[in-house]
Amino acid sequence: MTAPFGGRGSPSDGTPVDNLVEISDVHYSVGGRSIFSGLDITIPRGRITAIMGPSGTGKTTLLRLMTGQIRPNRGHILVDGQDVSRLSTSELYRLRRRMGMLFQNGALLTDIDVFENVAFPLREHTRLPESIIRNIVLTKLQAVGLRGAWSLYPSELSGGMGRRVALARAMAMDPDLLIYDEPFAGLDPISLGVILRLVKQTNDALGLTSIVVSHDVDEIATIADISYILSAGKVVASGAPMALKDSNSELVRQFMNGLPDGPVAFHYPAPDYREQLLSGDD
Amino acid sequence: MRLVDDLLTSLKNFVSSVGALSIFFVRVLGQVPAALLKPRYVIAQIHNAGALSLVIIMTCGLFVGAVLGLQGYDLLQRFGSEDSLGTAAALGLIKELGPVITALLFAGRAGTALASEIGLMRATDQLSAMEMMAVDPIRRVVAPRFIGGVIAMPLLSAIFISIGIYGVHLVGVQQLGVDPGSFWSQMIASVETGDINEGILKSCVFGVACSLIAVHEGYTAQPTAEGVGRATTRTVVISAVLTLILDFMLTAVML
Ligand SMILES: Nc1ncnc2c1ncn2[C@@H]1O[C@H](COP(=O)(O)OP(=O)(O)O)[C@@H](O)[C@H]1O
Numbered sequence: 400m401t402a403p404f405g406g407r408g409s410p411s412d413g414t415p416v417d418n419l420v421e422i423s424d425v426h427y428s429v430g431g432r433s434i435f436s437g438l439d440i441t442i443p444r445g446r447i448t449a450i451m452g453p454s455g456t457g458k459t460t461l462l463r464l465m466t467g468q469i470r471p472n473r474g475h476i477l478v479d480g481q482d483v484s485r486l487s488t489s490e491l492y493r494l495r496r497r498m499g500m501l502f503q504n505g506a507l508l509t510d511i512d513v514f515e516n517v518a519f520p521l522r523e524h525t526r527l528p529e530s531i532i533r534n535i536v537l538t539k540l541q542a543v544g545l546r547g548a549w550s551l552y553p554s555e556l557s558g559g560m561g562r563r564v565a566l567a568r569a570m571a572m573d574p575d576l577l578i579y580d581e582p583f584a585g586l587d588p589i590s591l592g593v594i595l596r597l598v599k600q601t602n603d604a605l606g607l608t609s610i611v612v613s614h615d616v617d618e619i620a621t622i623a624d625i626s627y628i629l630s631a632g633k634v635v636a637s638g639a640p641m642a643l644k645d646s647n648s649e650l651v652r653q654f655m656n657g658l659p660d661g662p663v664a665f666h667y668p669a670p671d672y673r674e675q676l677l678s679g680d681d
Numbered sequence: 682m683r684l685v686d687d688l689l690t691s692l693k694n695f696v697s698s699v700g701a702l703s704i705f706f707v708r709v710l711g712q713v714p715a716a717l718l719k720p721r722y723v724i725a726q727i728h729n730a731g732a733l734s735l736v737i738i739m740t741c742g743l744f745v746g747a748v749l750g751l752q753g754y755d756l757l758q759r760f761g762s763e764d765s766l767g768t769a770a771a772l773g774l775i776k777e778l779g780p781v782i783t784a785l786l787f788a789g790r791a792g793t794a795l796a797s798e799i800g801l802m803r804a805t806d807q808l809s810a811m812e813m814m815a816v817d818p819i820r821r822v823v824a825p826r827f828i829g830g831v832i833a834m835p836l837l838s839a840i841f842i843s844i845g846i847y848g849v850h851l852v853g854v855q856q857l858g859v860d861p862g863s864f865w866s867q868m869i870a871s872v873e874t875g876d877i878n879e880g881i882l883k884s885c886v887f888g889v890a891c892s893l894i895a896v897h898e899g900y901t902a903q904p905t906a907e908g909v910g911r912a913t914t915r916t917v918v919i920s921a922v923l924t925l926i927l928d929f930m931l932t933a934v935m936l
Pocket residue numbers: 429430434452453454455456457458459460461
């Protein structure tokens with residue numbers, strides 16, 4: 400197996416915290432639209448980092464930048480000391496073997512069943528005997544409560560179930576860095592609670608590093624060590640989630656408390672509402 | 682001036698898409714050996730591409746053969762040489778109609794299925810998920826489908842030709858009364874190995890072209906429902922045009 404990401408400082412053992420991911424001055428634009436302009440983020444090793452922000456600010460884009468799926472126009476993205484935008488494909492693949500990622504819509508492979516989906520990375524990267532693969536897969540499925548669904552195909556799962564299977568798959572290789580893109584969206588309160596605890600337990604028990612993108616401010620605040628709030632291409636606030644809740648910045652309060660009016664515009668830029676309704680054309 | 686500009690732009694677009702396709706082709710070829718190491722996936726794809734097109738290939742083969750029987754008989758009897766019907770039809774099927782029509786049908790049936798399947802995998806992030814699991818989608822998804830198509834095409838073509846000849850026999854011998862002895866003996870005497878090789882070569886080339894176009898269109902599809910639809914349409918159009926152009930070039934070289 401691959402070596403873990405160096406020595407991990409856990410929050411409690413007193414060693415100085417080092418950073419697994421360091422993003423500095425990243426600029427990225429797509430289709431002539433600037434998504435990030437001077438983004439700085441550090442993800443400490445061994446902790447849970449939350450990334451929050453209104454939809455469409457580029458949270459998914461940020462994860463894709465971090466994992467080298469896309470390259471920034473400017474700036475550096477260091478993962479475990481390596482600049483991901485400068486890695487060759489094979490170096491990138493070597494790095495990614497130590498990462499697990501949960502995609503926003505699950506992204507399960509639709510031509511194989513739940514069991515094979517979770518077994519997929521194991522079959523591709525290891526030569527484990529079938530009986531061990533079976534044990535690992537069933538353990539991971541049990542953790543997300545879907546061991547009984549092993550023979551279903553992705554088309555037979557609800558959105559929330561699909562995301563839980565995808566979570567089991569992301570954990571299959573016991574990665575050192577787990578990245579979750581909106582893991583709680585579409586989950587019922589019971590599954591949400593279970594998954595929330597699972598994220599926390601996996602992080603602490605296996606000493607890995609977790610990055611969680613989420614809108615669920617209250618839920619994520621209970622498990623995250625640090626959170627970043629993104630808006631308009633920049634980090635607008637960062638710190639312990641509880642501290643952010645009491646922040647006196649108007650923008651942070653708006654986001655953390657879910658208010659429609661404030662510095663972040665809920666509306667996409669548009670001409671005046673009254674005028675457009677009255678003018679009749681368009 | 683506008684016209685010249687437009688022409689230059691189209692030319693530039695054409696050259697750059699041919700370039701992109703060539704680079705993609707090289708990438709796929711690079712992954713072919715690795716894909717062959719897991720024959721399970723390749724066999725599944727041969728089965729997939731072959732089984733999808735088998736019924737349509739057989740039906741069309743029969744009717745194309747029957748029409749050849751009618752037209753060929755009508756033409757040959759004007760020269761009093763209807764005994765050559767077997768030879769004429771067999772050469773037409775082996776050298777031209779078999780490979781070309783099989784390729785066109787393949788593009789419409791298996792090609793579109795490949796393009797939309799891969800395009801949908803792109804649109805639902807399945808390809809990105811594979812990349813994140815450090816699995817190259819070109820090796821795991823594209824190469825097995827490409828190889829499957831390349832292997833299936835000559836086999837389908839052979840089936841098309843056999844059934845086509847049966848169709849010719851059905852009309853020419855059983856309905857119009859061509860002598861069965863001379864039908865077969867003339868065919869056996871005049872069709873040479875070179876003719877058969879020409880047919881095999883053509884269908885292999887069409888297999889590479891049509892499979893490549895299908896997997897490329899799917900792989901580069903815009904990740905939306907509309908993008909996947911456009912990719913399937915483009916697959917049929919580009920494959921058909923390319924097949925006919927390649928057919929002309931190959932025929933010109935080999936005659
Ligand atoms: N390939 C792309 N082409 C054009 N625009 C894109 C593309 N990818 C993302 N965007 C735009 O970038 C913005 C950020 O997207 P995303 O990262 O998915 O947001 P979030 O995950 O925060 O909701 C969106 O406004 C989206 O329209």
